[in-house]
Amino acid sequence: MNVTLQIWRQEGPDVPGSFKTYEVAGISEEMSFLEVLDVLNERLVTQGEEPVAFDHDCREGICGSCGVMIDGQAHGPQLGTATCQLHMRKFESGSTITVEPWRAAGFPLVKDLVVDRSSFDRIIEAGGYITVDTGSAPDANLTPVPKPAADIAFDAAACIGCGACVAACPNSAANLFTAAKISHLNLLPQGQAERWARTENMVEVMEEYFGSCTNHGECEKACPKSISIDFIAIMNADYLKAKVKNRRLVAQ
Amino acid sequence: MTLQLDAKVPPGAIEDKWDNHKFSVRLVNPANKRKFKILIVGTGLAGASAAASLAELGYDVEVFTFHDSPRRAHSIAAQGGINAAKNYKNDGDSVYRLFYDTVKGGDYRSREANVYRLAHESLNIIDQATAQGVPFAREYGGLLDNRSFGGAQVARTFYARGQTGQQLLLGAYQAMARQVAAGTVKLHTRSEMLDIVVKEGRAVGIVARDLISGAITNHSGHAVVLATGGYSNVFFLSTNAMACNVSAIWRAHRKGAGFANPSFTQIHPTCIPASDEFQSKLTLMSESLRNDGRIWVPSRIGDDRPASQIPKEERDYFLERMYPAFGNLVPRDVASRAVKRIVDEGKGVGPLRNGVYLDFHDAIEREGRQVIQERYENLFEMYQRITDEDPYEVPMRIYPAPHYTMGGLWVDYNLMTTIPGLYAIGEANFSDHGANRLGASALMQGLADGYFILPTTIGDYLAGFLGQPPVPTDDTAFGDAGQEVRDRVDRFMSTRGSRTVDWFHKELGKIMLEYCGMSRSEPGLNKALSEIPALYEEFKTDVRILGTAGGLNQTLERAGRVEDFFELAQAMCVDALHREESCGGHFREESQTEEGEALRWDDDFAHVAVWEWTGDPAKPELNKEPLTFEAVNLSTRSYK
Structure with missing residues (x-):
């Protein structure tokens, strides 16, 4: 099949960027979307044009490195699928496909389709962990975790940190990402000791980088792991409670 | 033979060695730990768990990853599970059985003492990960579930759906993030180690390239830890992530670290x-x-x-x-x-x-x-x-x-390479899996090394340097290493050839898969050893890298990795040629039973083949660490 790619090219954050059009002919519908970019890049190098920079690594939809806007949709048209797992059989031969980087103030552009998502690491550093020094853990079966709680915590923990939720959000909010991590830890018995401090700290660092949630729900649709926005409700409830609980804990 | 291959296996019965060793190693006083700087390269299970644990102990830790976030490391893609001898299933499992299965599964080409310790620490890993909130699969009563896994007849594998690696890595990453917030770990993302720095025979630092700015910088520490994973991408097509490479350990090898059993590759069914x-x-x-x-x-x-x-x-x-x-x-x-x-x-x-x-x-x-x-x-x-x-x-x-490479840098019982002060952990070392790794054992090894083993053993080395600051980064040793790195980058940028890096990588991969893949023979390996250098010469003169070195240049990054694969590929073929027996994942067509099964030659090949860099990638020098089996009898593997 043949496709036309309109790809955002930008040398760096301080240089204006623009779309460039590339015809990519003779590809197979068994190929993944990123393999088409590979083929394009091979041809560009041969023709003497600098290849398109894009982040990618595992190509199994788990590392969260890849992610571009494809025709205005984060990770493209297939639900619950990261860009690397999107295959060309989802496109018509002859179609024009627009490819852009994540666009959000919290993700400054680096080059072409590559953005800087280190703000996500800052949110995790603010409290996305359970404090347990190596060696100090009790036996793993000491604390039973009801299966439903464990399963729901897992659903949240499945987040791959790709940033599609932010890219899809009209407000560039990172609530789904932050809520997923907070919920994963707050739903487990092991996470209770730091529950309220974690929630307050993570939400507040999130707000330094990202916009506010206004319940559009775009994030859930864009999420390659189909993480539910119900977790945002859990986070909001915990945040509200944290404002009281954290004070009460101090008063004790 | 010029490498000193003292494995430093502690005395005592197999089950007492680790305890004996923990008692005999020198300790660093808690107040002195912050005076020691440790550089860790790689943030997969091994690197992240080591960084978190060493920082918790009080060491001054700097971590380097070429990813945009530590959480991207390829450990994240491990699916199936992690073994531990908890015997929660009451099906007859024990530390000894996990040890035995691992030695047998590795076809008797691993070091017994290391494997026993791994099996022993497996218990602690599950406790640690569970306490961190890793959502392992559970039964309806709320306790942990297990399943059986290839090569084992007991159910000892803990799992988190098909995303066990992801969940364990997030646990280690989060533990490390806590230390980043505490200021005890300094994190360098999008920063690729391009060489290690050796002064007076000791590892004293690294040279890294900032992948965004292109700046090449020196970093100094009392010890350097390589947790940089495996090199299956030498085959081009593998299950490894696109960026997985051999460069960090290969650069260390070129600086004097022995490379053990490079041909031991696991082909996942x-x-x-x-x-x-x-x-x-x-x-x-x-x-x-x-x-x-x-x-x-x-x-x-x-x-x-x-x-x-x-x-x-x-x-x-x-x-x-x-x-x-x-x-x-x-x-x-x-x-x-x-x-x-x-x-x-x-x-x-x-x-x-x-x-x-x-x-x-x-x-x-x-x-x-x-x-x-x-x-x-x-x-x-x-x-x-x-x-x-x-x-x-x-x-x-x-x-x-x-899928996985059992070979890697040779390490002693302390996980130190043949370069004092340079450690290799996780898949980057060779120690625990012999000629074949059992399923669900890679995660176990990465975390055992990072959480429990290295934090104990590294102090023994550091204790000798109390009161000595790290070598300054303007020392001539750094100057020389930095210059070599810059010259290499300049060489790539000025080649201006006609073919892409990936083209060369694919061609190399085809040769390797054909002659050094699932089955190997003397004529085939010799053919590979004549084809690879020819292709490598072509690479040197005909590779095309566009753009500049002064900013993000993903082709330039790949060029360095592929060049190192060219050298490694030759070492793999030389190693496979040397090992005339078949064992585990290494199958020599000349050495098989009548039914076509692998035939080991214990009299001649019960050793680790440790290769020493000579300057010519096709002619490394062989050193041997003999393997002795005291706890497990050498026997023919049978799964019939």
């Missing part, structure tokens, strides 16, 4: 077969699928009927036929070779006849779709996304692919 020539990587389907899936091909060559229309009696369930005791659960090397044999016979299925069926029909009938879905849902979805076939209805097609 259950991967999705390649669909076309553009394919950039292969996708693994977790080995856990073999618990419920049955592997078969049509008995008759050229039987093109859809799978569902082939009656049972016209199917060859060849693993069950060849290995009645273990059936579909034979270790990876055994399964891979059997699949290759069947496909080579022309019985392959699929449009390119390059796979065999992995069929869940019987399991779904027996257990119900719901149960199977709960166990493998994300794997089935992944398979469907890639192939557009529904594995609930049509059997999966699978074929082996390079």
Whole structure:
């Protein structure tokens, strides 16, 4: 099949960027979307044009490195699928496909389709962990975790940190990402000791980088792991409670 | 032989060695720990767990990763699980049995003492990870669930759906993030180590390139830890992530670190077969699928009927036929070779006849779709996304692919390489898996090394340097290493050839897969050893890298990695040629039983082959660490 790619090219954050059009002919519908970019890049190098920079690594939809806007949709048209797992059989031969980087103030552009998502690491550093020094853990079966709680915590923990939720959000909010991590830890018995401090700290660092949630729900649709926005409700409830609980804990 | 290969295995009975060692190592006073700087390269399970644990102890830690976030490391893609000898299932498991299975599974080419320690620490890993909030699968009573895994007859594998690696890595990453926030870990992302710095025989720092600015910078520490994973990408098509490479450990090798058993490669039996020539990587389907899936091909060559229309009696369930005791659960090397044999016979299925069926029909009938879905849902979805076939209805097609490298930097019992002060942990070292790794043991090793072993052993080395500051980064040792790195970058940028880096990588991969893949022979390896240098010469003069070195340049990054693969590939072939026996994943056609199984020669090859850099990649010098087996008797592996 043949496709036309309109790809955002930008040398760096301080240089204006623009779309460039590339015809990519003779590809197979068994190929993944990123393999088409590979083929394009091979041809560009041969023709003497600098290849398109894009982040990618595992190509199994788990590392969260890849992610571009494809025709205005984060990770493209297939639900619950990261860009690397999107295959060309989802496109018509002859179609024009627009490819852009994540666009959000919290993700400054680096080059072409590559953005800087280190703000996500800052949110995790603010409290996305359970404090347990190596060696100090009790036996793993000491604390039973009801299966439903464990399963729901897992659903949240499945987040791959790709940033599609932010890219899809009209407000560039990172609530789904932050809520997923907070919920994963707050739903487990092991996470209770730091529950309220974690929630307050993570939400507040999130707000330094990202916009506010206004319940559009775009994030859930864009999420390659189909993480539910119900977790945002859990986070909001915990945040509200944290404002009281954290004070009460101090008063004790 | 010029390398000093003192394994420093502690005295005592196998079960006492680690305790004896912990008591005999020198300690660093808690107040003094912050005076020692440790550089860690890589943030996978081994690197992140080591960084977190060392920082908790009070050391001053700097961490380097070429990813944009530590959480991207390829440990994240591990699917199936992690072994631990908890015996929660009451099925006769024990530390000793896990140790025994691992030594046997590795076909008696690993170091006993290290393996025992690994099995012992497996218990602590599960406790640690659970306390961190890793959401392992649970039973309805709320306690942890286990499953069995290839090569084992007990259920000792803990798992988190098909995303065990992801969840364990996030646990380690989060523990490290806590230390970043506390200021005890300094994190350098998008920063690639391009060389290590050695002064007076000791590792004293690294040279790294900032992948965004292109700046090449020096970093100094009292010790350097390489946690940089494996090198299956030498085959181009593998299950490894695109950026996985050998460069960090290869650069260390060039600076004097012995490289052990480079040819020991694991070809994983259950991967999705390649669909076309553009394919950039292969996708693994977790080995856990073999618990419920049955592997078969049509008995008759050229039987093109859809799978569902082939009656049972016209199917060859060849693993069950060849290995009645273990059936579909034979270790990876055994399964891979059997699949290759069947496909080579022309019985392959699929449009390119390059796979065999992995069929869940019987399991779904027996257990119900719901149960199977709960166990493998994300794997089935992944398979469907890639192939557009529904594995609930049509059997999966699978074929082996390079997956893991048991070889790596030689390390002693302390995980220190032959360069004092340089440590290698996780897949980057060679120590625990011998000639074949059992399923669900890679995660275990990465975390045992990082959480429990290195934090204990590294103090023994550091204690000797109390009161000495790290070597300043303007020392001549740094100047020389930095200059070499800059010269190399300049050489790449000025080559201005005609072919792409990937073209060379693909060609190299084809040679390696053909002659140094699932089966190897003397003529084949010699052929590879004549073809690789020729291709490498062409690479040096004809590779084309556009753009500049003064900013993000992904082609330049790959060029350095592929060049190191060219040198490594030669060492792999030399090693495979040296090892005239077959063992584990290393199958020499000249050394097989009448039934085509691997035939070991314990008298001549019960040793670790440790290669020393001589300046000529095709002529490394051989050093040997003899392997002695005191706790486990050397015997022929049988899975029949």
